Amino acid sequence: MESIKDKVAIVGMGCTKFGERWSSGLDDLAIEAAYEAYEDAGISPKDIQACWFGTVTAPATGIGATHACNSLKLRIPMTRVENWCITGHEALRNACFGIASGMYDVVLALGVEKLKDTGFPGLGTGRGMGPVLEARRTSPGSFSLIATRYFYTYNLSPEEGKKTIGKIAVKNHNNGSMNPKAHFRNKITLEQVMNAPIIAWPLGLFDCCGNSDGAAAAILVPSSQAKKFRSDPVYIKGLGQSFDPLLPHARPNFDWVNWDALQNSSHQAYEQAGIKNPREELDIAEVHDCFTITELAIYENFGFSPKGKAKEDIDAGFFELTGGLPVNADGGLKCFGHPVGASGLRMTYEVYKQIQGKAQLPERQLKDVKLGLSHTFGGPPQVSAVAILGRYLEKS
Amino acid sequence: MSGITSYGAYIPIWRLNRDAIGAAWGRASFGGERSVANNDEDTLTMAVEAVLDCLSGVDRDTIDGLYFASTTAPFKEKQCAAMIAGAADLKTDIITADFGNSLRAGTSAFRAALDAVNGGSAENIIVVASDCRLAYPRSDYEQHFGDAAAAFLISKKGKPIANVKASHSVANEMYDVWRLDTDKFVQSWEDRFIVEHGYNENMSKAINGLLKKQNLTPASIAKAVLYGPNPRTQQQLARQLGFDPKSQLQDLLTSNVGICGCAHTLLLLAAALEEAKAGDNLLVASYGDGSDAFLIEVTAEAKASGRRGVKGFLASKLPLATYERFLSYRGILEPQPGEAFRLFPSASVSWRDRNWSLRLHGSKCKSCGTVTFPIQRICYQCQSKDDFEEVRLSDKKGKVFTFSLDNLAGRSDDPVIPQMVIESDLEKARIYCIMTDCDPRTIKIDMPVEMTFRRIYEGGGMYNYFWKCRPVR
Numbered sequence: 001m002e003s004i005k006d007k008v009a010i011v012g013m014g015c016t017k018f019g020e021r022w023s024s025g026l027d028d029l030a031i032e033a034a035y036e037a038y039e040d041a042g043i044s045p046k047d048i049q050a051c052w053f054g055t056v057t058a059p060a061t062g063i064g065a066t067h068a069c070n071s072l073k074l075r076i077p078m079t080r081v082e083n084w085c086i087t088g089h090e091a092l093r094n095a096c097f098g099i100a101s102g103m104y105d106v107v108l109a110l111g112v113e114k115l116k117d118t119g120f121p122g123l124g125t126g127r128g129m130g131p132v133l134e135a136r137r138t139s140p141g142s143f144s145l146i147a148t149r150y151f152y153t154y155n156l157s158p159e160e161g162k163k164t165i166g167k168i169a170v171k172n173h174n175n176g177s178m179n180p181k182a183h184f185r186n187k188i189t190l191e192q193v194m195n196a197p198i199i200a201w202p203l204g205l206f207d208c209c210g211n212s213d214g215a216a217a218a219i220l221v222p223s224s225q226a227k228k229f230r231s232d233p234v235y236i237k238g239l240g241q242s243f244d245p246l247l248p249h250a251r252p253n254f255d256w257v258n259w260d261a262l263q264n265s266s267h268q269a270y271e272q273a274g275i276k277n278p279r280e281e282l283d284i285a286e287v288h289d290c291f292t293i294t295e296l297a298i299y300e301n302f303g304f305s306p307k308g309k310a311k312e313d314i315d316a317g318f319f320e321l322t323g324g325l326p327v328n329a330d331g332g333l334k335c336f337g338h339p340v341g342a343s344g345l346r347m348t349y350e351v352y353k354q355i356q357g358k359a360q361l362p363e364r365q366l367k368d369v370k371l372g373l374s375h376t377f378g379g380p381p382q383v384s385a386v387a388i389l390g391r392y393l394e395k396s
Numbered sequence: 397m398s399g400i401t402s403y404g405a406y407i408p409i410w411r412l413n414r415d416a417i418g419a420a421w422g423r424a425s426f427g428g429e430r431s432v433a434n435n436d437e438d439t440l441t442m443a444v445e446a447v448l449d450c451l452s453g454v455d456r457d458t459i460d461g462l463y464f465a466s467t468t469a470p471f472k473e474k475q476c477a478a479m480i481a482g483a484a485d486l487k488t489d490i491i492t493a494d495f496g497n498s499l500r501a502g503t504s505a506f507r508a509a510l511d512a513v514n515g516g517s518a519e520n521i522i523v524v525a526s527d528c529r530l531a532y533p534r535s536d537y538e539q540h541f542g543d544a545a546a547a548f549l550i551s552k553k554g555k556p557i558a559n560v561k562a563s564h565s566v567a568n569e570m571y572d573v574w575r576l577d578t579d580k581f582v583q584s585w586e587d588r589f590i591v592e593h594g595y596n597e598n599m600s601k602a603i604n605g606l607l608k609k610q611n612l613t614p615a616s617i618a619k620a621v622l623y624g625p626n627p628r629t630q631q632q633l634a635r636q637l638g639f640d641p642k643s644q645l646q647d648l649l650t651s652n653v654g655i656c657g658c659a660h661t662l663l664l665l666a667a668a669l670e671e672a673k674a675g676d677n678l679l680v681a682s683y684g685d686g687s688d689a690f691l692i693e694v695t696a697e698a699k700a701s702g703r704r705g706v707k708g709f710l711a712s713k714l715p716l717a718t719y720e721r722f723l724s725y726r727g728i729l730e731p732q733p734g735e736a737f738r739l740f741p742s743a744s745v746s747w748r749d750r751n752w753s754l755r756l757h758g759s760k761c762k763s764c765g766t767v768t769f770p771i772q773r774i775c776y777q778c779q780s781k782d783d784f785e786e787v788r789l790s791d792k793k794g795k796v797f798t799f800s801l802d803n804l805a806g807r808s809d810d811p812v813i814p815q816m817v818i819e820s821d822l823e824k825a826r827i828y829c830i831m832t833d834c835d836p837r838t839i840k841i842d843m844p845v846e847m848t849f850r851r852i853y854e855g856g857g858m859y860n861y862f863w864k865c866r867p868v869r
Contacts (some may be wrong), residue, residue, distance in 0.1 A: 122804055131741050132753055132862035133770065135852045136734065136805040136830060141815040144800030152798070152841050200815070201801035246776055249817045249828030252766050256798055256817075 009226035012041025018214035027071035033215035054091035055341035085378025088344025089385035112215035113339030140200035149256035165292035166193035176331020212337025216345035240268030261382040262301035286347035288377035347374035398513035399556025402549035404449025407709035428651035443526035446545035461491035461521030499684025527657025542654020546662035564606035602687035614638035618676035724809035732808035740856030756790035767823035
């Protein structure tokens with residue numbers, strides 16, 4: 001098995017303003033992201049040889065790659081991908097494979113989601129695997145199960161537990177407040193978090209990400225050709241993906257603390273990228289903070305914090321912009337919401353821009369970012385995708 | 397001769413203080429409280445509960461018949477007995493039948509079971525009666541009625557708790573209480589007429605006819621177990637027949653349950669058996685379009701078999717906070733349904749999944765012993781393929797492993813959905829379900845729970861049933 005490391009480069013990216021885009025349809029969002037990416041790469045639509053298009057809420061919005069094809073008028077091989085919340089990463093991954101195989105020289109990875117046409121302020125209920133088994137199952141209801149068990153396992157009172165994850169919300173809102181593309185740009189206090197209405201106990205309003213519309217896109221080329229497009233391409237260092245069988249709810253002996261999909265997907269990507277100590281080696285991580293407890297679980301399953309010790313790192317500000325490993329520097333899902341098909345590419349956009357030193361505003365540009373990670377996590381059952389990006393090609 | 401070898405009862409956990417009904421309408425309260433089925437309960441689910449109570453300590457494979465009686469069945473065309481038998485995990489080569497349309501349906505089913513067992517067409521038949529009748533808001537009946545179910549096991553062999561020695565029935569045509577095929581609420585004629593020429597006349601005929609047949613006098617009866625529309629009418633009748641209401645009359649359960657339609661006489665019989673001594677003669681009489689009277693001799697004191705019975709379910713209760721909630725639970729007020737469900741019931745899915753969704757079977761890997769719910773063809777632990785046996789989880793208790801209290805998905809009359817992952821006492825199998833019949837604020841990890849069959853939602857022209865958990869009652 002070969003590593004994907006340094007075979008593929010990103011030479012252009014685009015990302016829409018995320019938010020309640022009442023006046024933009026799915027097609028408009030696709031155009032906005034794709035054309036920013038074309039411009040960033042300095043290419044015309046005619047240069048694109050293949051496209052992978054990620055969106056989830058179809059068939060309500062059209063089956064197949066219809067929306068990307070209709071809106072962008074591309075007459076090329078187009079594939080729709082869908083894989084829960086990692087859909088954006090799936091578009092990126094499969095586009096990378098298209099380049100790495102040698103089949104194509106310029107491809108488009110596009111992720112788009114129009115959530116605000118459903119009339120319901122959330123991802124909905126009763127999705128999934130049966131008319132009765134998952135009746136009234138919502139995303140907050142499911143992720144709260146993780147929080148309840150985590151607090152119990154590590155002896156945190158609900159009050160302490162909520163404070164710990166609440167600090168993640170405060171951090172991400174602070175980061176998002178500086179980001180012009182974020183949906184939510186308000187700073188919040190821990191007191192606000194603690195006093196917010198409960199959505200699914202123990203998670204309150206600020207523990208949950210919003211519901212937004214958005215799109216993001218990437219132009220990929222073989223690394224060997226990247227410099228023809230721009231002086232500062234960003235290279236793919238590793239791609240991990242892992243699925244877990246069975247709803248965690250049904251999994252025999254599952255502890256609700258150790259998430260195989262998280263551990264497997266990150267280890268695959270670390271190994272390809274040659275990362276031994278992610279806590280030290282990564283300069284930025286964009287991870288799947290659909291709920292604050294999810295971000296905490298990721299710290300511990302990705303090797304950022306020791307098991308049961310995330311609280312110490314959170315309290316010490318280790319994941320803040322000024323900390324040892326800034327996490328969700330753009331504001332995360334907390335501030336961008338989770339337009340499902342777009343999120344993986346939106347996070348990758350942030351890592352790409354930070355590596356290039358081109359974060360929109362100087363106050364949120366991190367210093368000297370060489371290696372970064374983007375990650376999405378979905379299900380249930382869980383599926384997790386990790387992409388590691390780097391500034392330099394390794395000398396061979 | 398056939399006898400009663402087991403019995404069970406079910407009274408919903410929610411009780412509404414009648415003062416709340418009186419206060420809502422600015423009229424007198426009849427005092428005490430009435431039982432109210434939860435918004436995920438109906439006649440069918442209550443019947444399942446009573447059957448499971450009746451099956452405590454009974455080998456389910458010996459059951460070869462199930463009769464269901466109700467005037468409030470959830471289906472006009474589709475048998476409830478077959479679904480109840482499935483939820484109770486009975487075998488499929490059994491006799492099933494539904495009885496309905498009359499307050500007497502419960503004892504009609506009871507008699508039919510006795511006859512079938514005596515006649516030799518079955519050895520062990522469970523009879524279950526369940527009712528959840530609606531009365532017009534503000535009416536007397538609204539305060540009088542309650543919701544409950546009762547079940548009896550009639551067996552050819554085995555050691556009976558009681559023997560049915562004789563019976564006598566009368567039929568009577570009149571409009572006393574009725575519902576047309578389109579009616580939601582019980583209608584009735586003037587009370588003085590229906591008591592005199594309906595209740596008193598027919599109960600007296602049946603009871604006197606039975607006593608005469610058996611050459612017995614009221615004095616030889618330990619307890620008269622008499623249906624009644626209310627305590628006063630029932631006591632007057634008992635007095636007229638020569639029974640001492642103080643010592644010989646089985647309490648009508650109006651102060652704490654209410655009159656539970658065609659299940660009521662059988663519920664009273666279950667209550668009577670809980671207090672009876674060996675050798676007691678019980679005279680049981682139902683009412684509705686005539687009357688069925690039975691002479692039942694208690695042969696053994698009802699041993700504790702793990703059943704809750706009337707006493708157990710009476711003691712386990714939660715107060716229903718408001719009259720409005722009662723109206724909503726019973727569908728008289730329409731609640732906002734919560735977010736629309738993406739998946740409507742599918743007849744073929746329900747049928748294909750019946751062993752886990754109806755019978756609550758999990759799979760136990762024959763290779764590594766792991767138990768998983770729902771049934772898995774390939775073992776989660778060791779990947780063995782199609783090498784499992786099905787195991788029943790519905791009769792196992794468990795404990796809460798983790799939970800959340802979801803405010804997004806609930807109906808407006810029950811906005812909090814307690815989402816549970818529970819660990820069954822059987823091989824620690826995990827079950828994902830909703831908790832019902834609880835105060836969500838009291839839920840804790842490791843809290844003991846048991847399984848309960850409930851109506852999940854309505855959609856696509858069907859009702860969906862599945863299992864939930866509840867704190868152990």
